[in-house]
Amino acid sequence: MKRTLGRVGRGTVTALCAASLFMPRASAAQALPFEDISNSYARNEIIDLYNQKILTGTSTTRFSPSKSMTRAEFLTSLDRLLKLEPVASPISPYADVPQNAWYYGWIQAAVQLELASGVSAKFFAPAKAVTRQEAAVWLAKALKKAAGTASVSTAFEDGRDIAAWASSAVAAVYRLGLMKGDETGNFRPSDPITRQEAAVLLDRVLQHKGWAAELAARPKERIVIGWKYGQTTVQYENNILKSNVNTLSPRWYFVGSTGAVTDSTDTGLITWAKKKGTNIWAMVGNRSDQAATHRMLSSAATRNTAVNGLAAMAKKYGLDGLNLDFENVAPQDRTALTTFVTLLAEKLHANQQILSVDVSPDLDTDWTEAFDYGALGLQADYMVLMGYDEHYSGSAVPGPNASLPYVQKAVNKILQVVPSEKVILALPFYNRDWTLQQTGAALSSEFISFTEQNQRMQRYSMKPVWDASLGQYVASYTTQSIKHTIWLEEGRSLIAKYHLAVKQNLAGVAYWYIGGESADIWTSLGNAEKYYDYSF
Template sequence: MNRFLGKIVTATIAGILAASLLPQAASADKGQPFDDISKSYARNEIIDLYNKKILAGTSATTFSPAKSITRAEFITVLGRLLKLEPVASPITPYTDVAKSAWYYGSIQAAVQLELVSGTSATTFAPAKAVTRQEAAVMIANAFNQTGSRADSHLTYEDKGKIAGWAIDAVAIVNELGLMKGDTSGSFRPLSPITRQETAVLLAHVLERDGWAAELAAKPDERIVLGWQYGQTTTEYQSHILRSNVNTLSPRWYFVGSTGAVDDTTDTKLAAWAKSNGKKIWAMVGNRSDQEATHQLLSSTSARTAAVNGLAARVSQYGLDGLNIDFENVAPADRANFTALVSQLAVKLHALGKMLSVDVSPDLGTDWTEAFDYAALGKQADYMVLMGYDEHYGGSLYPGPNASLPYDEQAVNTILKVVASNKIILALPFYNRDWSLNPNGTVLSSAFVSLTEQNQTIASYGLKPVWSPDLGQYVASYSKQAIKHTIWIEDGRSVIAKYQLAVKSKLAGVAYWYIGGESPDLWASLRNAEKYYDYSFR
């Protein structure tokens, strides 16, 4: 799938959740789980949220309703409310959030989704009490209730104490009835929010019309395609079962100059996919052989032989479709490549099968000149946009494999000629470790899986820095007096690109390649599937 490919840990959260957040055994009073909430104005809310496994006590029998809640605790209960999974990502920007801490995964999940930021670029202050204005900001962000409220009619007598960065959020949660002031007419923005106040706040969220239903709903169904590469069938199946992939694309077919189809179909994988509710769009390649591809495309009889041979295999093995991955096609073969796709589309559609075609972003170079995006988009069911190789093995200067701006430009360009519901955005489960010359040019680059990338980060004790402009972490190190730089792909960067697909209303996403990912990515992507489908209107 990567055009230069031919040339070429699980991080676990130690410890368990702290007692302040774990569900505890019920107290002697069977009517309530804690002994100290009888006189709390939030008694009913505490009990309800406890039963929903969102809030818990500070001990087996106490809730401590008047105690302030910490940033780590607030983010954890907010994640539970949003039905997010803790993420054991190996990369964090915060020096004060230990990977062994019980709250590490909850903070990682929230940071990856941009629900919360640190108190600085390198600190999160997990034990710091959350103020009421901070709680307002977190809730407004988490439930997509943002925007200017310059004309808000806040009448609190201490309105002037509300920070500029919090005033809109306070106005929003006030208008929605999620947070109100006290009986004296004050909002108390700088006061720590207590555990019982938090219970009332979360209860109000669940009472909003439609919000609880959204939280309970399943994510929208999208195509999630995963290519097989470098794995045995058993390894591929194992990774698929841990993933959110619903469409498999094994590398089974290659077409040569005469139209003959090289066939390595694995019938056991085909049967396994059907029994596990997965579709198969088998990949069809050209081995990046430009001359053989030219002979194939320029011959009507060779094209027909290829189409008939491929369609026969789709029928024979009960496949759901094909994924055409022709690379290094000469610009002169543009019309004939479109003709091949058109002919194959007619044949597959007569069988009730799908046809998808892989294309690189249109950068106005010879590499993509053979692809008539508009014409291909009319014939194929789906166009798979390979959102990577921004910088590749032949690049003079190092850089990201797939920065967010690069993918945004690629998507916006193809959307000019192809409908959004026919586009699948392919995301990278691989990266490059760049070795640099003293003048900053590329000395060499190593193709690495994301697990290998993370092992390098751990081995050298790197402290990656998040680049909001690129949507990626960046880290550098020296090895044998040679500088190396990695523009990192991790859960945070991958789901930023996943969000692009959702916001652009694309048909789905694809991953090149299954087995290249680090295991923590699947929790990140499951969170993205849930969260980016919420609207909270």
């Protein structure tokens, strides 16, 4: 039998609910991992992929090579090929993908990265056999080859039968030699793909030396800041251990009107961070006190007092840097703030320490008028763009905390005057629950963590709907005849914004605040960190 992806099993399709969970029993006398693959043309590929934990059997002893592969099985194997992890997200976009299903986390991982979609807006059809053209689309997306308008209508006898939505993907995998036609020159786009065909297809990816090297490489090192807020040091450390954060930013210093700096340094955290090889850029705040900040910035003497005090503390405690978070600064203090940052940067740089400066998106309002992005970007090592508070506690109109278009616009604007390698995108680990008036206007909003958001979603049986234009799920509930709406922040929405940071070649990301996230978030972000660094 030829080793070609033209051969397709035509047996009855059955749901293999736990097919990817069965692992064969090892035995010293057993030459093959499965008893039914000795005559399969994909015998070697099946063994190789089994050994790499990419493919498993339909039982502990059988692989069922001629059986059709389900959509859930194929996507699971593709995720494993990409070294992704299953995501226990609290939100499923599909009614037929229950959280207790073995494939739930694998489908979530792919959907969050936009590698796969359902057969409709509400259904994924996990037990349905995956067709050859569906497999081509998913594989092309996984290998970042989906873009393009190439057609294969003339490459196959049945090229006209290939769906328009699959045409460019089929062209890509055909051009790459991953999928071919059968002996009669047909692609058979709507035929199910068999498990042994899938084995050959996935193995061909691994046989490509460049792709195999990408899959084995470590992700690119980016700055990942995790701000400490509302947690004990022990709680903060425990959450950091679960994360990919490599730069800690505890709120230790506040500058007052006289330039005096309050010192809340926790030397225990410094010791812990050094043992873990983690940097500390301690946060410096102004408590959003505009009047006190104006008095400090207006005098050269008080400015110098603050700069010298901060530099002395950074040197005394052996910090890697400082993170300046001055908010609600008066527009009239624009020049003085730039002078302050210039002086502080000089002091820190003399000790080989980093200065990062937090700024809000420039919306042409008084809130950000004090920040001369271009001038500050020349002096500071990094500009941390706080990509949230699109709609905040005082907003008259309810809306998302950080929609994708809002963050995209903010990034584009700062990149006009600050180079991308100096920009860090800060993303939210918090959200708002909006209480609405009968007119739809905002009555009030409540600051909530992701855990609180998810608890409310479960308590009120909310049905989130993905809004592609915002890059977020939206859900509503009613209690005591009052309507609430939440523009949800979770793994999928955060990945969309993380992808923006990667596409724009930013220096890294930051998260406000550690402890606000739910347990699934780090798996989602870990998948994104890994996948978006592949350059197939």
